[in-house]
Amino acid sequence: MKYQRSSALFEEAYKYIPGGVNSPVRAFKSVGGVPVFMKSAKGAYLTDADDNTYVDYINSWGPAILGHTHPEVLEELKIQAEKGFSFGAPTELETEIAKFITENVPNIDQIRMVSSGTEACMSAIRLARGFTGRDKFIKFEGCYHGHSDSFLIKAGSGAATFGNPNSPGVTPGTAKDTLLARYNDFEQVEDLFRHHQGEIAAIIIEPVAGNMGCVLPENNFLQKLRKICDENGALLIFDEVMTGFRLAFGGAQELYNVKADLVTYGKVIGGGLPVGAFAGRNEIMDHLAPKGGVYQAGTLSGNPLAMRAGLKTLQIIKNDPEFFNRLAKTTETLDLEIGKILSEKGIEHRINRKGSMMSVFFHINAVSNFDEAQNANHALFNNFFHQMLTNGIYLPPSGYETYFISDAIKDKEIDMTLEAVRKFQYS
Numbered sequence: 001m002k003y004q005r006s007s008a009l010f011e012e013a014y015k016y017i018p019g020g021v022n023s024p025v026r027a028f029k030s031v032g033g034v035p036v037f038m039k040s041a042k043g044a045y046l047t048d049a050d051d052n053t054y055v056d057y058i059n060s061w062g063p064a065i066l067g068h069t070h071p072e073v074l075e076e077l078k079i080q081a082e083k084g085f086s087f088g089a090p091t092e093l094e095t096e097i098a099k100f101i102t103e104n105v106p107n108i109d110q111i112r113m114v115s116s117g118t119e120a121c122m123s124a125i126r127l128a129r130g131f132t133g134r135d136k137f138i139k140f141e142g143c144y145h146g147h148s149d150s151f152l153i154k155a156g157s158g159a160a161t162f163g164n165p166n167s168p169g170v171t172p173g174t175a176k177d178t179l180l181a182r183y184n185d186f187e188q189v190e191d192l193f194r195h196h197q198g199e200i201a202a203i204i205i206e207p208v209a210g211n212m213g214c215v216l217p218e219n220n221f222l223q224k225l226r227k228i229c230d231e232n233g234a235l236l237i238f239d240e241v242m243t244g245f246r247l248a249f250g251g252a253q254e255l256y257n258v259k260a261d262l263v264t265y266g267k268v269i270g271g272g273l274p275v276g277a278f279a280g281r282n283e284i285m286d287h288l289a290p291k292g293g294v295y296q297a298g299t300l301s302g303n304p305l306a307m308r309a310g311l312k313t314l315q316i317i318k319n320d321p322e323f324f325n326r327l328a329k330t331t332e333t334l335d336l337e338i339g340k341i342l343s344e345k346g347i348e349h350r351i352n353r354k355g356s357m358m359s360v361f362f363h364i365n366a367v368s369n370f371d372e373a374q375n376a377n378h379a380l381f382n383n384f385f386h387q388m389l390t391n392g393i394y395l396p397p398s399g400y401e402t403y404f405i406s407d408a409i410k411d412k413e414i415d416m417t418l419e420a421v422r423k424f425q426y427s
């Protein structure tokens with residue numbers, strides 16, 4: 001692989017864009033080296049500025065679940081664009097996608113569209129606070145809900161104390177209302193409710209975590225969170241920005257048969273265009289402006305191009321009864337075959353997988369929370385990442401990310417991926 005053009009583009013970008021990128025993870029800081037600049041994508045493949053091609057396991061961090069530039073989505077997007085890009089007024093199309101989602105996902109009556117997952121999650125927290133009249137909420141270490149101040153918090157000193165800012169610019173005043181617990185540690189959640197009785201508006205969780213690598217809920221963790229929220233009058237918020245319409249059509253709510261009070265979405269529901277959403281039952285959503293007092297707004301919320309791309313993507317998925325089984329089977333094959341090769345090489349590893357989400361941890365122990373994810377061998381992952389890249393396989397450039405399998409990954413791409421793993425040499 002040659003990267004001259006990407007290197008030159010990165011140098012130029014660095015002059016005008018902070019760190020040369022519009023989102024930090026793209027800069028390859030975690031894995032080192034120069035980020036690859038992409039210029040086109042089709043199906044399972046990306047093409048970079050030097051005309052190298054890659055099998056893509058990021059898929060725009062989830063949206064391209066059908067594969068890139070799906071012809072039917074592209075066709076409908078062209079037709080929609082001819083009608084106008086954005087009106088700043090209600091459109092029938094917004095009702096059509098809202099109806100489609102609320103009729104096909106359990107336990108949600110209304111949905112509000114926004115333009116990013118961050119907006120969706122920050123709005124869901126505000127709505128939960130407005131609905132309950134309480135200030136605090138619980139999040140889990142290693143879960144990412146976007147870059148709103150309340151989420152950029154790291155664990156405080158004691159298990160039951162509030163968090164500390166995890167970024168300059170986040171104030172202690174904000175941090176004090178965010179409580180932290182370890183993923184899969186129900187005792188810590190019980191402690192927090194005991195220490196902060198009557199103060200906790202909500203728990204927000206990635207029902208299958210993807211932002212510390214793929215980490216799954218264990219020992220009925222989600223069911224226990226549902227119960228403790230009911231016992232304490234707090235709302236359970238599932239952040240399904242990643243898992244929504246990826247794990248099942250009804251997302252993690254369907255897969256784990258756990259009803260959340262609010263659910264956030266993003267990524268897949270925009271088909272690759274900017275989108276986010278939050279949804280819930282009427283009793284809660286009716287508190288949202290302009291019907292209720294909880295304010296939330298957005299110039300491009302419900303943008304017709306994003307709605308058209310998202311609705312067509314969801315319709316294609318819905319009309320294919322084998323879609324999720326096929327994705328899960330592809331992911332299972334990758335898991336088992338990659339695992340076999342790494343074992344033959346004598347490389348300690350753990351592969352966590354759920355549906356079409358998976359990640360490889362170079363770790364001898366199971367990875368059930370962020371501490372254990374941090375203890376994995378990230379230097380070895382970085383080496384693995386670059387060798388896979390050189391061999392035409394584009395993995396997420398961090399050991400703290402899940403892979404996003406698309407329906408465009410077929411036997412040929414699996415074989416290419418396994419061939420690259422076989423070539424992996426480590427010292």
Ligand SMILES: Cc1ncc(COP(=O)(O)O)c(CN[C@@H](CN)CCC(=O)O)c1O
Pocket residue numbers: 023024025026061115116117118119121144145146147206210211239240241242266267275276401
């Ligand atoms: C579960 C979950 N909730 C919320 C968000 C934030 O969504 P955005 O604001 O980036 O659209 C995300 C964003 N995911 C990252 C990938 N780890 C986006 C990639 C990036 O930050 O560039 C998410 O995974």
